[in-house]
Amino acid sequence: MKMLSIALLIIASTGLAATSFAGAETVTLSPTEITEWKAVQARVESRDIVPARARIGGVIEELTISEGDLVTAGQQLGLVKDDKIAFQIAAIDAQLAAFAAQLETAEAEYKRGETLVNQGVVTRQRLAQLSTDVEVTRNQIAATQANRAVLTQQETEGAVVAPADGRVLTVPASRGSVIMPGEPVATIGSGGFFLRLAIPERFADSLQAGAEIRIATESGEAAGRLAKIYPQIDNGRVIADVEVDKLDTAFVNARILVEVPIGTRTALLAPLDAVVNRHGIDFITVEDHAGVAVERTVILGAAQDGDHAGLIEVISGVSAGDKVVRP
Template sequence: MKPWIKWTSAALAVAVLAGVGLRLAASNKAKKTTLEAQQAALQVPVRLELAPGDLIQARTLDLTRNLPVSGPIKAVNSAFVKARVAGELQGLTVREGDRVQAGQVLARVDATEYQARTRQAQQQAESAKAQVDIARRSFDNNRKLVDQGFISQTALESSSASLAAAEASYRAAMAAADIARKSLDDTVLRAPITGQVAQRLAQPGERVAIDARVLEVVDLNRLEVEASLAAADSIGVQVGQAVRLNVEGSNRSLTGKVARINPSAVAGSRSVLAYLNLDTTEGLRQGLFAQGSIAVGVSRALAVPVSTIRTDKPLPYVQWVQDNKVAHQTVTLGERGEADGVPMVAVTGLAEGSQVLSGAVGALRAGTAIKTVAGSN
C-alpha cells in the first residue's frame, strides 16, 4: 500500500472520532442544563391558592349532643275489627284506603241462628215468668190458709221455697235472653275508631270464627315513631327532648319531641322503646321507616368540623395556617355534636381562632406556602 493512502485513512479516522467527541460533549452539556433548570424549579416555593371557604376558624361553640335513633312510624290509634260470633260474613264492602267513621257498620255475620236463639231465650223467659206467677198465687193462698189454721206452717214454707225457685229460674232465663240478644247484636261489625282501612283480612261469604280478624283501621291524624334505644343510651333520653328525623327514601325532614319512654326494657334485647311524637303527619303512612337523632344535651367547647380531622397518621391532626404556610397540629378529640346543623368535634391542642383547612382541600405537605385569603367561615 502506498504511504499517502495510509496517512489519508488515519486523518479521516481522527476527524470522525473528533466529531463524535464534540457531539457527546454537546449532548452532556444540554442534559446538565436541563437538570439544573429542573433543580432550580424545585427550589422555587409553590404557593397554594385557597378559596375563602377552604379555611375554617376554630371557635368555642355550643355543641348539641345528638343520639342516633331509628324506627317504624306507627299510628297512635289503631284497632282490629274482629268477629265476636262465628258465622258467614256478609255485607263487607270497604277495602284498603277507605275512610270509616266510629260506629259505622262495616259488615255483618249471618244472624239467622242468633235470631232463633234470641226468640228461644225470650220464650223460655216468658215460661219462667208464668211459673213465677203460679208459685206466687200458690204462696198467697197458702199464707191465707195458714192464717185461718187450715194448713201448717211447714206447708207455707214449702210454698215460699217454690216461689223463690221460680223467681230464680226466671232471672236465669232473663239473663240467658240478654246473652242471646248480645250475641245477636254482635253479628253487626262496627268501626271502633275513625280512620282508614289498612288491611282487609276476610272476604264476604267466608265463614269466620270467634275473634277472627276482619279489618284493621288506623287513624293517621296522630303518628309516632317507635324507636329502640340501647340500655346505656336510654339513660340520657327524657320526655320533651327535641327530635329531628328523616323518612327513609325521602329528603323530607320531620321534627317532634319525645312523648313517652317505656318503663320496662324489652326481654332478650334489653332495649328500651321510646315513642316520638311528630309535629306534622301530612303525607305519612304507617309502616314507613324513619331515622334521625334526639338532642340529649348541650356542651360548650373549642370545636372544629369533623371533616377537618385527618387520621392518616398514628394520631389525629388538623392542617392549619401558620405564617402563611401549612402546619400539622396533633389534637385530642372530645365530644361530638352539631352546631348550625354541621357535625362538630371538640378538640384540645389548638388555639382559639386558628385557621384550619377544610377536609375538601385534601392532604398537604407541611410547609406548603399558601396565599393569604380574606375572610373565613
Template sequence: MKTILKSTSLALLAILFIFSSCSNKQAGNAQMMSQVREYLVQEVSPKSITLYQNFPATLEGEQTVEIRPRVAGYIEKIFVDEGDYVKKGQVLFQLNANDIRAQVRSAEAQIKVAESQVATAKIELEKTEPLVEKNIISEFQLESVKTNLQSAEAQLAQAQANLANAKANLEYTMISSPTNGFIGTFPYRVGSLVSSSVTLPLTTVSNTASMRAYFSMNEKAFLQLIKNLEGATTAEKLANLPEVDLILPDQSVYAQKGKIEIASGIVDPQTGAINMRASFPNAEGNLRSGGSGNIRLPNYLEDVLLVPQPASYEIQGKHFVYVTNSENKVVNTEIQIIAGDLKDVFVVTSGLKAGDKIVVEGITTLRDGMEIKPKLAGEAVAQSNQPSNN
C-alpha cells in the same frame, strides 16, 4: 533544629484539629436545627354544637281496632276494600242473616202468646176478687190466680228479652267500623263461615290521624337525656324535651316534627333498655301502622371543645391527641370524647382546656416529648353540626 521544627508542626496540627472540631460541631448543630419539622396546630376554643342520636322505631296508629263478628254466619257482602279509608259507623261486612231473622219471628210469636196468657190471667183475677169479697171462694184461690198472673207476666218479659236479643243479633250481621281509619287485610272472603271464636279478625281499622313511634334507649343514654332538663318528675322533664324528627326508610325526613310523650317506668332486665313513645301528626295519612323509621333526638351542647377526628388516635378504646407546650414540644394527652353523629370532629368532655394547641396533621410521625415547629391553623372545626340521616 529538627526538634524545634517537629514541635512547631505538632502545634500547627493541634490548632487545625481544634478548628476542624468546632466547625463540625457548628455544622452538626445547624443540621439538627434544620431537622425540627413544621406541624400544623390548632387552638381549641369553646363552641356550641348539636349532636343527634338515632333510635330504630316502629309505627302504630293511635288506635288500631280488630274487627270481629259477634254472631256466627257466612260472609254475604264486603262493602270496602283493603287499604280503604273508612269513617266511624260505616258498614264493612254483612253476614247471612236468614237464621237470625227466623229467630226474630219466633221471638215475636212467643211475645204474642205470652201477652195472651197475661190478658187471660188478668181476666181471671178480675173475676176472682169479687167472689172472695163475698166469701164465695177462699183467699187461697185468689192467691193462686195472682200467682198465675205473675207467671204469665214473667213469661212475657222473657219473650220480650228473647226478641231484643234476636234483633240485636240481626243488627250484628251488619258489621261497621268503630272508628275512622284505614282498613287492613282480609283473611276471609265472601262465603267464609265466621264466628266470634275465629282465630283471625275479619280485618283491622287503624286510626292514623296521629302516629305513635315506639323506640327504646339504654339506661345510660336516658339518664343523660333528662339529666339537665327542668321538671320535678320524668313526665315534666319529657315535656321539656325538644321536638324530634322521624327518619323514614328511604332516609328522607318526615315533614312533621314529633314529641316524646312517655317513657316506661321499668328498665328491661334482659336488654337494659327503656321503652319510649313519640307521637307525630299524620293528617295526610302518609304514615301507616306497622311501618318503621328512626327517631332522631337532638342534644344541644354549649361551650364544649371540639377536636378534628384526624388529630386524634385510639389505643385500646382510649383516645389521645398531641398538645404542644411552651417549649414547642408535644405532650401525648388522653381525652374523653362524645362521638355523636359528627362526621369530622369529636366533642371533648375532659383532657383539654380552652387555649390548648393540638397538632392536627401528621400525628403518626410524632413521639411524646418531640420538639416541633408549630404553625397555627385557621378555623378548621365546623361551628354547627348538620345532621346526617343515616
C-alpha cells in the same frame, strides 16, 4: 441547574403559604360544645291498635272495608248473620200468638164468672182463680216478649262497627266465612300515628323527653320531638316515641332513618368559608404570632347546622387559640 429550579419553586411556594393579610377578618378558635347524634331506624306505628270484633257468631254476609281504608267511630264495617236467631224469634212469635189466644179465653172466662157470681151460680173462690189465670197469662206474655227483645238485640249485634277513628290495618276475615263471638273481623290503627324507635340501652341516660329529632324523608330532612320514653328496656334497647308533623302514614310499620341526640362533646368549629380545597386537600389559613398568615392542612368533620350553621368541625391541623383568617 435542576437543584436551583427546585429551590426557587420551594421559595415561591413558601411565599404563597406565608403572607401578611393586613386588615383581614380573623376568628379565634375555641372549644365549642356540640350535640352528638346517633342514627337509628324508626317505624311508623299507630298509637293504639283496636280490633273490630263480631259480638255474635255466624256467617259474614257483608264486608265493606279493606286494608288501608279510613274509618270513623261507629261506622259499620260488616254484617254477621246467624240464621238460628231468626228461627228462635219465629218460635217466640208463635208462643206469643198462643199466649194471646189463652189470654183472650181467660179474660172471657173471667167476665163470664163475674156475671155468674152476681147470679149466685159461681162462687167467689172460682172467680179469684179465673182472675189468677188471666194474670198468669199476661205475665207469660211479658216474659216471652222480653226473651224476644233479647234475640232481637242479638240480631242487631251482627253489625260489626269501628270502635274508633283510624285506618284499617288488617282484615283477617272474609265474606262468607264463619266466625265465633268475639273474633276480630278487622284491626284498626287509631289514636294518631308516630315514629317508634329502639336505642341501645347505653344511651338511656342521655335521652330526654322533648328533645329535637332529625328525620330523613324523601323531600329532605324533617324535625320531630321525642314525646315519650318507655321505662322498660326490651332486648337491650330503650323504646321511645317521636311525634312528627305531617307524618306519611300510607304504610304502617315503614322504616325511616332518624338521628337522636345522645349527648354533647367539645369540638373546634371554623367558618366554612375559611376552608379552601385544592386537589382533594383542605386548607385553612391561620395567623401566627407575627401576624403572618400561614396555610395549614386540616382534616374536617361534619358541617354544623342550627345554632352553629355556617361552621364546620376541624378534627386536626389547628388548635384552640389559633386565629383563622377569613377571606
